[in-house]
Amino acid sequence: MKKTGTYFISAMVALFFLLPLNSCSKDNKQNKNNQSISEEIKTISSTDELKSLLENSDKLLIFDLYADWCLPCKILSPIFSSLAKEQKNNAEFYRINVDKSPELSYTFGVRGIPYVVFVKNREIVYSLTGVNPKESYEKVITSCGDATNELCMERLKDL
Numbered sequence: 451m452k453k454t455g456t457y458f459i460s461a462m463v464a465l466f467f468l469l470p471l472n473s474c475s476k477d478n479k480q481n482k483n484n485q486s487i488s489e490e491i492k493t494i495s496s497t498d499e500l501k502s503l504l505e506n507s508d509k510l511l512i513f514d515l516y517a518d519w520c521l522p523c524k525i526l527s528p529i530f531s532s533l534a535k536e537q538k539n540n541a542e543f544y545r546i547n548v549d550k551s552p553e554l555s556y557t558f559g560v561r562g563i564p565y566v567v568f569v570k571n572r573e574i575v576y577s578l579t580g581v582n583p584k585e586s587y588e589k590v591i592t593s594c595g596d597a598t599n600e601l602c603m604e605r606l607k608d609l
Contacts, residue, residue, distance in 0.1 A: 490538055491531065491545050496551065497553055510594050512541050514566050515545075516545060516547060517549050523563055532584065537588070540595035566587065594606070
């Protein structure tokens, strides 16, 4: 009985020291993924940043409003990253954490997340709540990327 107890305690001590090593490697892998996301997608964290961006850009701006705890937001993240890589010539991609920047979520009138907002010439032209197929986002980019706001809105009526 004593040998079994000793083995059990030894195994628990080993697990206690090995588990943190495993979690560190996951954190490093996650940090690498976040670094690759930040190359195509910029983070906005203040109203001043948002205001400056809106005033100085004539491209289609796409904002992903999300929270770290939100499972649908985590599902959308790789889709949004893929779009940012594929469509970087047609639009600029941004992320806004609604928990860290609640004033920005109020600015966009967010009622649920994930919430993706498409802005052209300082005007919201379209928005999608929840996780949608990648094609839904691509259709908005295709409809609005090179168009005036009026033409963009006309094209989006059919979506």
